[in-house]
Amino acid sequence: MRGTTIWMKRIGACAGLAMLALAAAPARSAPATPSEIVAAAPAGDWIAIPAEDLLVMTLAPDAAGKPREVLIQLVPAPFSQGWVGNIRTLARAHWYDGTAVVRVQDNYVTQWGDPEGETPDKAKPLPPGINPVPPGDYVATPPAALAKRWESDVAAWRKAFHAALDKRDHDRAHAMLAALARGDAYADKTGFFAGWPYASDRTRFWPVHCYGTVGVGRGMAPDTGSGAELYAVIGHAPRPLDRNIAVAGRVVAGIEHLSSLPRGTGPLGFYEDPAERVAVIALRLASDLPEAQRPHVQYLSTESESFARYVHARANRQDAFFTVPAGGVDICNLPVPIRPTP
């Protein structure tokens, strides 16, 4: 991971991104749209997704015969690496080939895997090398750089707050409290690090479930779930899943092939008629494909000045028809910009 971060940059409080957005804007002549800022980002602000972190999932063509390809970036260390290892093993064994999308629950998830996975005598055997993963992998200790910035920001906020109280400057103290309350409902703070959105309670941090997040289906016990059953979020961010289910990655292209599928009519959106399922033709690591067939994708560095401007613009939109800037933005309304490598 890169050592710098916008986590809590420029602000001194606990509320995270929402407050970052309230910080001073970079000087500009006219409000730019978030997409203009992204389009203007210099080449050096873009980081290639390594081929060994990129999954290429080919679904059966649609009714009109059009191909459907979904690209998924695997989540980096220190999270979920047990499951990520299993997913690489399953992909290399071509295990996912012939499985199917079995469940589409509106405003929640599209899930794929072995339709007979729950039936012991019919389930497709897993290849050698698939290991159980301890639930401890759901969270991690923040890297030292993050923890240090957090502590120094909190200390600065406290100092300023106590100074306001000592001076009996109650207007300032109350404004600081009001700004503090512009936070995240699920965590003490949220932010970005090395290209991914995270939440934190100061002693631990964890990846968050946003639109397009790919997670590991599992049973009732937290150490179940091998990585053979995966889902992608296709609705409002189901943040209560954070720390309960492993984030394995995120869809970086082709989410529409998962989000626009007919919803299942069975409980939890499972397809009742096997004919409704969409076959997974192949799921490969890009690094296992011949060079000519590999997709090449980049993400905008979350440590770049372009990304800071993008966050500010999304939190304070005044372009196009926007007349009332929100003055804040939640972590899942800040999708990390992705593009095909030019």
Next chain:
Amino acid sequence: MRGTTIWMKRIGACAGLAMLALAAAPARSAPATPSEIVAAAPAGDWIAIPAEDLLVMTLAPDAAGKPREVLIQLVPAPFSQGWVGNIRTLARAHWYDGTAVVRVQDNYVTQWGDPEGETPDKAKPLPPGINPVPPGDYVATPPAALAKRWESDVAAWRKAFHAALDKRDHDRAHAMLAALARGDAYADKTGFFAGWPYASDRTRFWPVHCYGTVGVGRGMAPDTGSGAELYAVIGHAPRPLDRNIAVAGRVVAGIEHLSSLPRGTGPLGFYEDPAERVAVIALRLASDLPEAQRPHVQYLSTESESFARYVHARANRQDAFFTVPAGGVDICNLPVPIRPTP
């Protein structure tokens, strides 16, 4: 509107629902799922949606010939009533019949209206009685009951906070600050009133854009948008639209007919080929239908004890596979339960 509210009930701070969720749980023997709580709600906790507030939109049948019906509840006063009046006029004039879904943008909106609406000489003429609406209708002054509770809750929080500081009980003060930071990124507070989710900055309140929210498409000026062009949210809550675009209602049944449509490939998700459009066969007020054809739908009173338990359960899930309760929940992860009248 009913006079009671769970807005800030039981808690004394500015952060709203996230903190409501942290308040003491109703005594229970075992954690119930949100759906169990809703299923167990007594009949008296359910409120019928009046037929004059319910729109019935019939889309062309799907490829398999299955009918597609979408039910939309219009937003109550004091918001957006100019547009709501226009929508009732357009529905009574059968103006929407023969219009179409023209735009489906992934993780954002499905929009319907006159495909030629932007072309002055081809646009379908609006019926008499369609009035321009001042943008002031986007927000309103909170009802007195809300404002009073808010002030008293804020006063109680301040008193307790200052008492902790006076006693030099810094642990307590910091815990209060940490809880305060569990808020909403877009507003000082959020809550429910008379069945609808709102956000507020204390002096004003406004309806929020969540999954399924129906809004009024408009041009660049805030007083444009007649109600002839409508959209439904089909992705992560686009809260930056709050206060910028009028909330006209919410989908209470059949959202899957809008959310699972193929995404448009033109700019902003507009369909490039007119053949991709889905025809709106009819859009009627339920009150204009013969009694035998009227759908009957209820919502769970947001002032009921059942709803308070539902909110608590969604904020602290420990049922099924959940092992780490979130300790909070955002306003858009609390869809107001809806059911066909039994």
